[in-house]
Amino acid sequence: MKRLPDEIIDVICIDPPYLYLKNQKLERPFDEHKFFSECRRLLTKNGFIVMFGRGESFYRWNTILSDLKFTFKEEIIWNKSHCTSPLMNLSRVHETISIFCKGKAGINKVKVPYLEMKSNDIDSIIGDVKRLKGILKNTKSLDSVLDFLESRKRNDFKANKTMDNKSSLRTGKCNEGDRCVTVVNSLVNGYNEKSIIQYQKTNTFTKHSATININSSGDTDRCVKVINSISKGLNEKTIIKQVRDHYSAIHPTQKPVRLLERLLALVIPESKPREEIVVADFFGGSMSCMEAVHNMEMKGIACEIDQEYFEKGKERINKLQPLQPELFR
Numbered sequence: 001m002k003r004l005p006d007e008i009i010d011v012i013c014i015d016p017p018y019l020y021l022k023n024q025k026l027e028r029p030f031d032e033h034k035f036f037s038e039c040r041r042l043l044t045k046n047g048f049i050v051m052f053g054r055g056e057s058f059y060r061w062n063t064i065l066s067d068l069k070f071t072f073k074e075e076i077i078w079n080k081s082h083c084t085s086p087l088m089n090l091s092r093v094h095e096t097i098s099i100f101c102k103g104k105a106g107i108n109k110v111k112v113p114y115l116e117m118k119s120n121d122i123d124s125i126i127g128d129v130k131r132l133k134g135i136l137k138n139t140k141s142l143d144s145v146l147d148f149l150e151s152r153k154r155n156d157f158k159a160n161k162t163m164d165n166k167s168s169l170r171t172g173k174c175n176e177g178d179r180c181v182t183v184v185n186s187l188v189n190g191y192n193e194k195s196i197i198q199y200q201k202t203n204t205f206t207k208h209s210a211t212i213n214i215n216s217s218g219d220t221d222r223c224v225k226v227i228n229s230i231s232k233g234l235n236e237k238t239i240i241k242q243v244r245d246h247y248s249a250i251h252p253t254q255k256p257v258r259l260l261e262r263l264l265a266l267v268i269p270e271s272k273p274r275e276e277i278v279v280a281d282f283f284g285g286s287m288s289c290m291e292a293v294h295n296m297e298m299k300g301i302a303c304e305i306d307q308e309y310f311e312k313g314k315e316r317i318n319k320l321q322p323l324q325p326e327l328f329r
């Protein structure tokens with residue numbers, strides 16, 4: 001960091017060690033005050049920090065940033081949809097991310113494609129199509145969409161049941177042994193309570209569709225919103241559901257590239273050409289952030305302290321064409 005000149009970085013996106021595991025190579029304490037002061041020096045006037053974290057260290061870092069006169073902008077929850085700590089009593093299925101700005105800039109309004117935002121939640125999509133059916137006159141095309149979705153839902157359900165019967169444990173074809181044991185246990189014994197509690201009213205839509213009134217302006221507005229969301233996407237939300245995109249991970253805490261793209265989209269300066277925007281990650285790990293930066297056609301700077309992760313991360317970045325981010329160890 002010392003080698004870099006003042007105010008050259010637009011976004012610092014970091015996932016520092018959470019510092020709650022003892023004697024692990026991932027968890028090396030660092031001079032926190034010095035680190036965040038350096039971040040302040042390196043950021044442009046309206047530069048942002050996007051910071052992953054958990055527990056005590058995370059709250060301490062948030063306070064340091066506040067003391068350094070950064071402006072708190074938002075807290076984002078990453079809904080991982082799977083549990084990364086099966087041994088804990090409360091299954092942890094989320095990570096927390098803070099967004100701070102050095103100046104007064106705001107978070108960008110970002111649209112996420114409809115299907116991505118719905119995360120293949122077939123029930124929710126069926127709900128939207130039914131809503132549209134309630135307001136449109138000729139619904140033949142929607143009927144066929146609905147038929148398709150409902151048969152898909154039935155097939156998914158059947159496929160899941162077949163999976164139960166042919167448990168990969170019994171056929172001995174399980175590559176991810178631990179994961180399969182967890183799946184089988186959850187089918188038999190239920191799930192541990194999770195750190196994100198989702199409450200879903202059953203049959204919500206059936207009730208709603210029974211009372212839908214074509215002339216009511218509330219329903220019309222709702223349908224316009226559905227049509228707009230399908231064609232233009234939906235606003236990004238403070239809870240981002242993003243599944244793992246890396247099944248042969250380089251790093252134990254590797255983050256999905258698409259999650260990082262969605263986070264960066266919220267804070268990159270929209271007035272600057274992409275190729276002039278600089279994003280830095282000082283705890284690079286597997287270099288997921290640099291892959292996101294590359295995909296978004298921006299410039300990147302990254303560091304990783306550990307030789308093994310540095311080499312693997314470098315190999316990953318070297319495979320991306322054309323090469324852009326600069327890596328330091």
Ligand SMILES: C[S@@+](CC[C@H](N)C(=O)[O-])C[C@H]1O[C@@H](n2cnc3c(N)ncnc32)[C@H](O)[C@@H]1O
Nearest residue numbers: 015026028030251254255283285286288305306
């Ligand atoms: C949580 S991981 C980052 C994972 C990364 N986001 C990814 O997607 O692969 C934190 C990284 O910081 C590195 N690290 C740990 N302590 C450090 C320290 N004191 N200074 C610099 N880097 C450190 C670790 O080697 C580890 O790779």
